[in-house]
Amino acid sequence: MNADKIPDIIVGRLPVYLRALQRMADKGLKTTSSQELGEHVGISAAQIRKDISQFGEFGKQGTGYSIEFLTDKLRSILKVDRIWDVVVVGAGDMGHALANYQGFKDRGFHIVGIFDNNKEKVGGTIGNFTIEDTEIMVERIKAMGVKIAMLTVPAAAAQDVAEKLVQAGVRAILNYAPITLNVPNNVKVQYIDPSTHLQRMTFYL
């Protein structure tokens, strides 16, 4: 498998397949087909077969895919066959929600730190975490070797913080701030902005 040659759009669908497979496994199912999986995720069976076949021949004619086997393959392809350390920057309501969220641990992620620049928040706790000062963020991230960050600071601060994260060695940013970030090509950004998502739907109302 040549990672450079896989289109982003296919990579973007793999986590959706993986999520559905994990739900099937939780229900005790052992095998599935592109047809069945497609019905669960709202994607055509042919599309799913073609996406998966980019990485190898994981299915068996007549029976379909072993859920456990395909899950393992997808986890390996997406590199979530390990646990990634993640930091949260911004200890507002969204930072709190992410820190308390239980949905990371089964999907390959583990929060190892929360930072904020508000001196009144620094030293406070969220669950088991102590909020640390943004001033020591770069050195802490470097020391821990963290490659992934979730950014929940106000839009006005987001670009500055993103640059610090890049400087600290972060290579993937999940950006909750409502602004496009300018980062080097080797750093990936995913955007979560509820207003933007809502505006994508109002067009059709």
Added chain:
Amino acid sequence: MNADKIPDIIVGRLPVYLRALQRMADKGLKTTSSQELGEHVGISAAQIRKDISQFGEFGKQGTGYSIEFLTDKLRSILKVDRIWDVVVVGAGDMGHALANYQGFKDRGFHIVGIFDNNKEKVGGTIGNFTIEDTEIMVERIKAMGVKIAMLTVPAAAAQDVAEKLVQAGVRAILNYAPITLNVPNNVKVQYIDPSTHLQRMTFYL
């Protein structure tokens, strides 16, 4: 402008343009070009010109686009030249964060209700909101004529709640639950799942 003919992928970029234009307006800028806007949002100038030209000739050769004029046009196209009532279902941490979020009001949305099925939460308050019982949700949504919902319930409950929302007349769902929803074709869904978004990036690490 024929809404049926506009590809989803273009509609998806319009809110990003709008967001950047609103920031420029806040800085006091009056005009911009496809070149400049493209640098802000990380999209090629030609792409932006082509996207915008789907809806009319809003620019002027030599000078570019009036920020105010283009903003108005995009708001109108996206139907956020009005305020949409929105409900939140699920009063967990994410429901709290959304209820307290100040970033909706300038972008066309107004939260008018929060629901939860936990009797211990019902009657409690989040900011100015009183948490209402999911049992009365359908009738309340119908009475208010709400068309948009944000879903922050656990995955196990999401499909059931989505069906109730559809029954109540909701036509757009912003789904924070980590599961694909099965809804009629005339109902739009946007997905926000931090683990899925993170997994889209780990592939490249």
Added chain:
DNA sequence: CGGATTTTGTACAATTAGGTACAAGTGCTT
């Protein structure tokens, strides 16, 4: 005022993504 510069909107070309169809492998049933 006139040439240089900027910028749009679009025609055309190239690339990318998705749909269709089917040979071939697998297992089930009788």
Added chain:
DNA sequence: AAGCACTTGTACCTAATTGTACAAAATCCG
């Protein structure tokens, strides 16, 4: 053991998306 139903992986085709290039319009500047 033979036929049937199911399902994959892929070759081929079609549609959708993006990139390139440029004529035409508008402004700027000396």
